[in-house]
Amino acid sequence: MDQQPVVLDPDRPDLHEEGAALREQGALARVRFPGLPPEARVWAVNTQEAARVLFTHPGTSRNVLEHWHLNQEGHDLSGFPQAAIFHSPSMGFRDGEDHQRMREPVQRALSPSRIKALRPRIESITAALLDDLERRAAQGGSVDLKRYFALPLPMEVICDLLGVDDVQTRARLRDLSARVVDNSIPAPDEDAPDPADFPREVARFVASKRQGRRSRWSWPLRGWSRFVARKRERPDDLTRVLIDECDRGSMTEEELVANLVLIVLGGHETTVNLLTTAIQALLDNRDQLQALREGRIAWKWVVEEALRWNSPLAYDMFRVATEDLEIDGHTIKAGDAVAFPLAALGRCPVTHPSKDRDRFDITREHRRHLGFGHGPHLCVGAPLARAEAEIGLEALFERFPDMELDSETEQQRLPSLTSNGVTSLRVRLTRP
Ligand code: HEM
Numbered sequence: 433m434d435q436q437p438v439v440l441d442p443d444r445p446d447l448h449e450e451g452a453a454l455r456e457q458g459a460l461a462r463v464r465f466p467g468l469p470p471e472a473r474v475w476a477v478n479t480q481e482a483a484r485v486l487f488t489h490p491g492t493s494r495n496v497l498e499h500w501h502l503n504q505e506g507h508d509l510s511g512f513p514q515a516a517i518f519h520s521p522s523m524g525f526r527d528g529e530d531h532q533r534m535r536e537p538v539q540r541a542l543s544p545s546r547i548k549a550l551r552p553r554i555e556s557i558t559a560a561l562l563d564d565l566e567r568r569a570a571q572g573g574s575v576d577l578k579r580y581f582a583l584p585l586p587m588e589v590i591c592d593l594l595g596v597d598d599v600q601t602r603a604r605l606r607d608l609s610a611r612v613v614d615n616s617i618p619a620p621d622e623d624a625p626d627p628a629d630f631p632r633e634v635a636r637f638v639a640s641k642r643q644g645r646r647s648r649w650s651w652p653l654r655g656w657s658r659f660v661a662r663k664r665e666r667p668d669d670l671t672r673v674l675i676d677e678c679d680r681g682s683m684t685e686e687e688l689v690a691n692l693v694l695i696v697l698g699g700h701e702t703t704v705n706l707l708t709t710a711i712q713a714l715l716d717n718r719d720q721l722q723a724l725r726e727g728r729i730a731w732k733w734v735v736e737e738a739l740r741w742n743s744p745l746a747y748d749m750f751r752v753a754t755e756d757l758e759i760d761g762h763t764i765k766a767g768d769a770v771a772f773p774l775a776a777l778g779r780c781p782v783t784h785p786s787k788d789r790d791r792f793d794i795t796r797e798h799r800r801h802l803g804f805g806h807g808p809h810l811c812v813g814a815p816l817a818r819a820e821a822e823i824g825l826e827a828l829f830e831r832f833p834d835m836e837l838d839s840e841t842e843q844q845r846l847p848s849l850t851s852n853g854v855t856s857l858r859v860r861l862t863r864p
Pocket residue numbers: 523524525535590694695696698699700702703706744745748749750802803804805806808809810811812813814816817
């Protein structure tokens with residue numbers, strides 16, 4: 433390692449400037465993440481081609497805890513906020529058969545055909561949120577679309593998918609999730625939920641599901657017909673699917689909870705950022721919005737272009753080399769970590785040689801991105817995220833065609849290394 437590391441900054445005003453600085457170093461750059469000890473060996477991979485190689489290389493592992501040299505050397509990583517997640521025994525941090533065993537049932541439950549069947553439900557959740565926005569618009573002034581639309585939409589959909597019917601559990605999961613992902617929420621007061629409670633809250637919910645199944649027979653008739661109707665609509669919710677796996681012995685209780693936490697967190701924050709990025713970009717490019725509203729271009733291309741132009745995840749962390757790897761003239765040593773700057777990779781000049789790659793343009797011919805990752809860990813929730821964004825964006829602009837960004841409030845980036853979003857998105861929904 434002879435280059436000077438690029439120091440990454442969670443408070444950077446422009447993430448894409450940081451991406452350009454990384455690219456100046458070539459296909460691989462040494463980086464320094466704040467909170468890690470100076471001995472940390474971490475690389476950023478700066479071309480889509482090299483990223484695809486590393487995402488799938490048999491000499492890399494997703495099990496950061498076991499292979500990263502800092503863990504092996506016993507460093508204290510408590511100053512690095514992301515370190516906690518590496519302890520998760522979920523599919524996200526396992527390789528090979530262990531990974532497949534946990535991923536398979538989730539992938540089946542989130543398959544494109546299952547998601548197609550879920551579309552009417554996503555549409556009705558969206559419509560209810562838009563009704564609420566309309567009431568707020570009637571009171572005058574601007575509205576925070578992140579708070580009242582982009583945050584609740586994916587959360588309501590995930591709760592639905594997991595079969596979280598109980599209003600109180602929904603509210604607690606929403607609070608916990610918002611607290612984990614939204615750095616702008618003020619410090620918790622004594623009664624507020626602590627993010628560390630997340631696995632405990634999910635475990636409580638799993639226990640209540642098990643209880644519910646045992647006591648099903650004692651439900652009153654009224655409850656039964658509702659239950660049957662719901663089951664017809666959606667044969668099994670995702671929590672039940674995973675509980676069955678666990679009861680069959682193919683997943684431990686700890687893995688079950690860890691996967692549910694990963695699904696709630698992984699499927700929430702990212703989709704929120706995708707929605708706010710796309711809304712902002714369309715309000716800044718009204719000619720493209722017009723083409724969409726006139727049906728000259730399909731809404732799905734907005735979603736793909738938003739993922740390319742400004743990926744919801746700034747960095748995907750990490751893969752760890754399990755052997756020495758020679759990539760583009762650099763040696764990544766066994767134990768070194770590799771981070772994927774997904775937002776920067778959407779503007780990779782090798783994949784997107786055209787000079788206008790920094791521009792948001794839904795009509796462009798090539799939109800190759802790595803917003804959902806690549807290889808065996810490719811986002812299992814991608815069909816759902818795409819459906820939510822497509823449905824949500826189309827319905828939002830259909831209901832509020834005159835919507836404008838509130839010019840009096842400046843949009844602020846989330847002060848986060850990994851999450852690429854805004855703290856709020858204030859708009860005027862209708863013209864005065
Ligand atoms: C725009 C929205 C989303 C983005 C940008 C996104 C991004 C990603 C990325 C980049 C990965 C790969 C991580 C890696 O290989 O290191 C991933 C994995 C994952 N995502 Fe998503 N995600 C989104 C939505 C969702 C949704 C809606 C769900 C669930 C309902 C979900 C659940 C997961 C899970 C469980 C994994 C781990 C898959 C595995 O390890 O095999 N994500 N996501």
